[in-house]
Amino acid sequence: MSFKIAIIGAGSVGFTKKLFTDILCVPEFRDVEFALTDLSERNLQMIKSILDRVVEFNRLPTKVTATTDRRAALEGARYIISCVRVGGLEAYADDIRIPLKYGIDQCVGDTICAGGILYGQRNIPVILDFCKDILEVAEPGAKFLNYANPMAMNTWAAIEYGRVDTVGLCHGVQHGADQIAEVLGAKSRTELDYVCSGINHQTWFIDLRLNGRKIGKDELVAAFEAHPVYSQQEKLRIDVLKRFGVYSTESNGHLSEYLPWYRKRPDEITRWIDMSDWIHGETGGYLRYSTETRNWFETEFPQFLESAARPIDPAKRSNEHASHILEALETNRVYRGHFNVKNNGIITNLPQDAIIESPGFVDRFGINMASGITLPEACAATCISSINVQRMSVHAAISGDIDLLKLAVLHDPLVGAVSTPEEVWQMVDEMVVAQARWLPQYADAVPAAKERLSKSRIKTREWAGAARRDVRSIEELRAEKTALKQAV
Template identity: 90%
Template sequence: MSFKIAIIGAGSVGFTKKLFTDILCVPEFQDVEFALTDMSEHNLQMIKQILDTIVASNKLPTKVSATTNRREALTGARYIISCVRVGGLEAYADDIRIPLKYGIDQCVGDTICAGGILYGQRNIPVILDFCKDIRKVAEPGAKFLNYANPMAMNTWAAIEYGKVDTVGLCHGVQHGAEQIAEVLGAKSANELDYICSGINHQTWFVDLKLNGRKIGKDELIAAFEAHPVFSQQEKLRIDVLKRFGVYSTESNGHLSEYLPWYRKRPDEITKWIDMSDWIHGETGGYLRHSTETRNWFETEFPQFLESATKPIDRAKRSNEHASHILEALETGRVYRGHFNLKNNGVITNLPSDAIIESPGFVDRFGINMVSGITIPEACAATCIASINVQRMSVHAAISGDIDLLKLAVLHDPLVGAVATPEEVWQMVDEMVVAQARWLPQYADAVPAAKERLAKSTVKTREWAGAARRNVRSIDELRAEKAALKQAV
C-alpha cells in the first residue's frame, strides 16, 4: 500500500518516533510516505535524521520528507496526525506561573483548569488553520488524528468548525488498564475485558472483567490498597474509586486538577499527591518533565540516533491507537479502542454536542462507536461540569470574546473552588496579555486588558506552589539514570 501520512508538530521527537515505528510494524505500510512538518527547522532535522536512520537500518522503501511549509506537507495526505504544542514551553510556563499567583496549583494544566483553557485558546485558531489546509490540499476525505491537548477542545473545534473528519486519541485508558491488570495479578492487560466511558482524562472503567470474571468495587479497592506502589502514588484516585464506585483512567496528578476538592487548600494538597514522579501531583510537574526531556534530548542526541539503528521489533509495537486505526481502515482488520468523537447519543447521560471518549470498532467502514452507554451519575456530573467549561472555552476561542473566556475560567471546578470572580477576571486579563502573540483572536481585547491591569487593586502573590521541584540539570539527570541502572 502506498499513501501519505503528514505529522504536524513532528518536532515532538520521542512521540513522532513512536508513531513512525508503530506504523511501520504493519507489513502493508512499508511503502508509505511520511511528511513531517514543524515550525522549528532545528527540531525537524533532528527527527528526520532519526527516522532516516530507522529506514536505512531496516532496509525499507519508506519515504520521509521534512518541511516547515505545512501546506506542502499536507498536500495529498490521506492521514494527518497532530502533536502540536502551540506556544511551546514558554507559553506553557505562563499557564502554570500566572494561576499560582492567584492560588491555583496545577500539576499539568493542559486539559481544563486555567492553564488548559488558555492552552485551548492558543491551539484552536491553529487547529482551524490545519483544517482549512486539509480541506484544500489533502486527499479528499482525509482523516485528522488529533493527539494534542486539550484533547476535547481541539477535537470539538476541528469537527464543529473545521469541518474535517477528526478523531481524538489518547493513551489514558490503556495506562489505566495496565494498572488494574497489575494490581489484580494478571500477566497483562490482555486478560482484562473492560468498557471505559466518559470524556478525555475523565473516563471511567464502568465495566470490568478479568478472564471473564466480573470485578467489583470492593475487590478493586482492596487490590489497589494492597499494592506497595500504587497505594502511595494513586491516593486521590483510590479515594475517588471509593466514593464514585469506579476507577478513573487518568493519573493522580491529572485527576486532581479536574475536581474541586483535592487541590483547593495548599495544606491539603500534599496529603493527596506523591512526589516519586511528576505525574502523581507535583506542582507544574509536567512542565518540569517536558523541560528536562527537551534538554536531555538536545544533549544526548547521538544516543538517540544510535538507538535508531536497531531493527524494528513488531512485538514491541505500542498500544497508541494511531497505527491500529490506520491498519483497520486500510486492511479491514478489526480494531477495538477508545476514541474521542462527538457524543450524538453514544453516552445517554452526557450532552449530545460534547466530545466523549468511549469504545468503538474500526474497520474498512470507519470508526463505529458503541452506543447506548450510561455512566454512573457521579461520573456524569463530574464530566458535565468539565463539558460546560469546554463548550464555553471553544466558543470563546472561535469568537475572541474575552468575557466569555472569563466565564469559562470562572466555571472551571478547581478555579471556582480557589479564586473569587474578581481574581478570575484579573488572572484572565494577565494571561491574555502575557500570551497575546499566540492569541490573535483577542488582539482587540488586549489594550483594554492592559488598562485594567494597570488600575487593578486585586492582590496576588509570588508562590511556587505546594509541591514544586526545580528543573534538574543534565548532570543531575545523568547521575539519577546511572543510579537507577546500577540498582537494577
C-alpha cells in the same frame, strides 16, 4: 500499499519516532510516505535524521520528507496526525506561573483549569488553519488524528468548526487498564475486559471483567490498597474510587486538577499527592518533566541517533491508537479501542454536542462507536461540569470574546474552589496579555486588558506552589539514569 501520512508538530521527537515505528510494524505500510512538518527547522532536521536512520538500518523503501511549509506536507495526505503545542514551553510556563499567583496550583494544566483553557485558546485558531489546509490540499476524505491537548477542545473545534473528519486519540485508558490488570494479578492485560467511557482525562472503568469474572468496587479497592506502590502513588484516585464506585483512567496528578476538592488548599494538596514522580501530583510537574526532556534530548542527540539503528520489532509496537486505526482502515483487520468523537447518543447522560471518549471498533468502513452507554450519575455530573467549561472555552476561542473566556475560567471546578470572580477576571486579563502573540483572536481585547491591569488593586503573590521541584540539570539527570541502570 502506498499513501501519505503527514505529521504536524513532528518536532515532538520521541513521540514522532514512536508513531513512525508503530506504523512501520504493519507489513503493508512499508511503502508509505511520511511528511513531517513543524515550525522549527532545527527540530525537523533532528527528527528526520533519526527516522532516516531507522529506514536505512531496516532497509525499507519508506520515504521521509521534512518541511516547514505545512501545506506542502499536507498536500495529498490521506492521514494527518497532530502533536502540536502552540506557544511551546514558554507559553506553557505562563499557564502554570500566572494561576499560581492567584492560588491555583496545577499539576499538568493542559485539559481544563486555567492553564488548559488558555492552552485551548492558543491551539484552536491553529487547529482551524490545519482544517482549512486539509480540506483544500489533502486527499479527499482525509482523516485528522489529533493527539494534541486539550484533547476535547481541539477535537470539538475541528469537528464543529473545521468540518474535517476528526478523531481524538489518548493513551490514558490503556495506562489505567495496565494498573488494574496488575493489581488484580492478571498475567497480562489481555485477561482484562473492560468498558471505559466518559470524556478525555475523565474516563471511567464502568465494567471490569477478569477472565470473564465481573470485578466489583470492593474487590478493586482492596486490590489497590494492598498494592505496595499504587497505594501510595494513587491515593486520590483510590479515594475517588471509594466514593464514586469506579476507577478513573487518569493519573493522581491529572485527576486532582479536574475536581474541586483535592487541590483547593496547600495542606490538602500535600495530603493527596505523591512526589515519587511528577505524574502523581507535583506542582507544575509536567512542565518540569517536559523541560528536562527537551534539554536532555538536545544534549544527548547523538545517543538518540545511534539508538535509531535498530531493527523494528512488531512485538514492541506500542498501544498508541494511531497505527492500529490505520491498519484497520486499510487492511480491514478489526481494532477495538477508545476514541474521542462527538457524542450524538453514544453516552446517554452526557450532552449530545460534547466530545466524549468511549469504546469503538475500526474496520474498512471507519470508526464505529458502541452507543447507548450510561455513566454512573456521579461520573456524569463530574464530566458535565468539565463539558460546560469546554463548550464555553471553544466558543470563546472561535469568537475572541474575552468575557466569555472569563466565564469559562470562572466555571472551572478547581478555579471556582480557589478564586473569587474578581481574581478570575484579573488573572485572565494577565494571561491574555502575557500570551497575546499566540492569541490573534483577542488582539482587540488586549489594550483594554492592559488598562485594567494597570489600575487593579487585587493582591497577588509570587508562589511556587505546594509541591514544586526545580528543573534538574543534565548532570543530575545523567547521574540518576546511571544509578537506575546500576540498580537493575
